[in-house]
Amino acid sequence: xxxxxxxxxxxxxxxxxxxxxxxxxxxxxxxxxxxxxxxxxxxxxxxxxxxxxxxxxxxxxxxxxxxxxxxxxxxxxxxxxxxxxxxxxxxxxxxxxxxxxxxxxxxxxxxxxxxxxxxxxxxxxxxxxxxxxxxxxxxxxxxxxxxxxxxxxxxxxxxxxxxxxxxxxxxxxxxxxxxxxxxxxxxxxxxxxxxxxxxxxxxxxxxxxxxxxxxxxxxxxxxxxxxxxxxxxxxxxxxxxxxxxxxxxxxxxxxxxxxxxxxxxxxxxxxxxxxxxxxxxxxxxxxxxxxxxxxxxxxxxxxxxxxxxxxxxxxxxxxxxxxxxxxxxxxxxxxxxxxxxxxxxxxxxxxxxxxxxxxxxxxxxxxxxxxxxxxxxxxx
Numbered sequence: 001x002x003x004x005x006x007x008x009x010x011x012x013x014x015x016x017x018x019x020x021x022x023x024x025x026x027x028x029x030x031x032x033x034x035x036x037x038x039x040x041x042x043x044x045x046x047x048x049x050x051x052x053x054x055x056x057x058x059x060x061x062x063x064x065x066x067x068x069x070x071x072x073x074x075x076x077x078x079x080x081x082x083x084x085x086x087x088x089x090x091x092x093x094x095x096x097x098x099x100x101x102x103x104x105x106x107x108x109x110x111x112x113x114x115x116x117x118x119x120x121x122x123x124x125x126x127x128x129x130x131x132x133x134x135x136x137x138x139x140x141x142x143x144x145x146x147x148x149x150x151x152x153x154x155x156x157x158x159x160x161x162x163x164x165x166x167x168x169x170x171x172x173x174x175x176x177x178x179x180x181x182x183x184x185x186x187x188x189x190x191x192x193x194x195x196x197x198x199x200x201x202x203x204x205x206x207x208x209x210x211x212x213x214x215x216x217x218x219x220x221x222x223x224x225x226x227x228x229x230x231x232x233x234x235x236x237x238x239x240x241x242x243x244x245x246x247x248x249x250x251x252x253x254x255x256x257x258x259x260x261x262x263x264x265x266x267x268x269x270x271x272x273x274x275x276x277x278x279x280x281x282x283x284x285x286x287x288x289x290x291x292x293x294x295x296x297x298x299x300x301x302x303x304x305x306x307x308x309x310x311x312x313x314x315x316x317x318x319x320x321x322x323x324x325x326x327x328x329x330x331x332x333x334x335x336x337x338x339x340x341x342x343x344x345x346x347x348x349x350x351x352x353x354x355x356x357x358x359x360x361x362x363x364x365x366x367x368x369x370x371x372x373x374x375x376x377x378x379x380x
Contacts, residue, residue: 016180021077024084024187028076029069031195038202077187084190091220092227114224118231126235126242127153131251133244138255144274147297152290153248157237163246164237171240178233185226193219250287257281272298 096115127150135145153160158179164172196215200208240246258281275298282291 016176016184018074020180020184020187021081022070022074023077023184024080024191025073025075025077026070027188027191027195028080029073031191031198034195034198034202080191081187084187087190088186088223088226091223095220095224096227114228117228123154123231123234123238124150126238129242130238130244130248133242134247134251134255135258138259140255140258141274143271144258144277147271147275147278147294148251148254149290149293152287153241153251154234154238156248156250157234157241160241160246160248161237164240168240168245171236171245175233175236178229178236182226182229182233185222185229189219189222189226192222250285253285254278254281257284 096118128145131148131150131153132142132145135142135148161172161175164175193216196218197212200210200212200215202208203211237246241248258277261277261280275294279291279294279298282288282294
């Protein structure tokens with residue numbers, strides 16, 4: 001039984017991988033055939049070679065024609081899949097992520113139900129649990145886990161899922177099935193809408209309009225189903241990660257680096273130090289893009305402690321001092337591991353400082369007004 005399951009796990013992903021481009025290309029070729037067949041006479045007159053090819057094809061055995069057609073469908077499907085994904089992403093965002101008010105009560109409720117079925121918190125919450133558990137295993141401050149970007153784990157769920165191949169084949173099969181079903185719907189939706197619309201135009205009248213409308217509506221439904229299936233897939237792997245069945249390798253590496261630092265427990269500016277240490281850890285494991293983001297977050301945390309009455313030079317001096325103090329607290333010594341990522345964070349904060357002069361002046365006026373009201377109230 002176990003051998004059969006392992007064989008199934010090895011064979012099914014390959015079959016599912018071939019199915020989507022094959023079906024996508026076949027529907028595109030069918031749509032092109034509808035156009036070509038409706039204009040057969042014009043094409044034969046304009047391109048005589050097409051008629052010669054059609055006559056020659058009658059002498060080829062059917063099995064070879066079918067094989068060639070299948071191969072052509074596969075190639076067309078591979079080339080057309082990116083376009084299908086682009087259109088599907090646009091349609092999904094329009095229906096599921098748009099903030100534009102949806103006119104009509106029934107449609108608004110329908111869209112609301114769809115959006116609840118792809119609630120991002122269902123993925124984010126187990127991922128945050130997995131991050132907190134990783135910090136706990138590393139004997140790190142649990143509140144420091146709040147600084148770790150959940151997106152760094154979510155974006156790697158596909159890569160993490162490969163671990164299921166060995167530790168939980170049945171769960172991997174379900175994960176791969178959901179992924180393949182979503183990809184199939186995305187790949188087929190666009191050519192199906194195009195083929196249906198083409199057939200509708202050729203038929204004409206009310207029947208033709210009905211054929212085209214049904215094809216387009218069916219394609220939209222398939223696209224939304226794909227998003228729901230993708231969400232279920234992400235929930236599955238996120239839950240498995242939170243249960244410790246598989247672990248995110250980047251998270252484990254970063255936690256290992258953080259364990260070598262002296263993260264403060266409940267000290268002043270702790271959130272600033274935690275974010276800065278995270279930038280250092282990502283920098284050490286080679287994820288420089290996330291390190292930049294963490295450094296910017298550290299700068300943002302430092303900004304919260306800055307005085308809005310400071311000049312740009314005073315802020316820059318304070319940030320440099322904070323970086324050196326953080327280096328001492330985190331036991332980095334004279335290493336440049338701290339300064340290199342944090343310098344990028346300092347630049348981000350200074351750019352914000354330069355662009356927020358009006359907002360800081362407004363905050364200062366509001367603070368002075370609160371002080372004046374408090375003084376007046378105490379005097380009365």
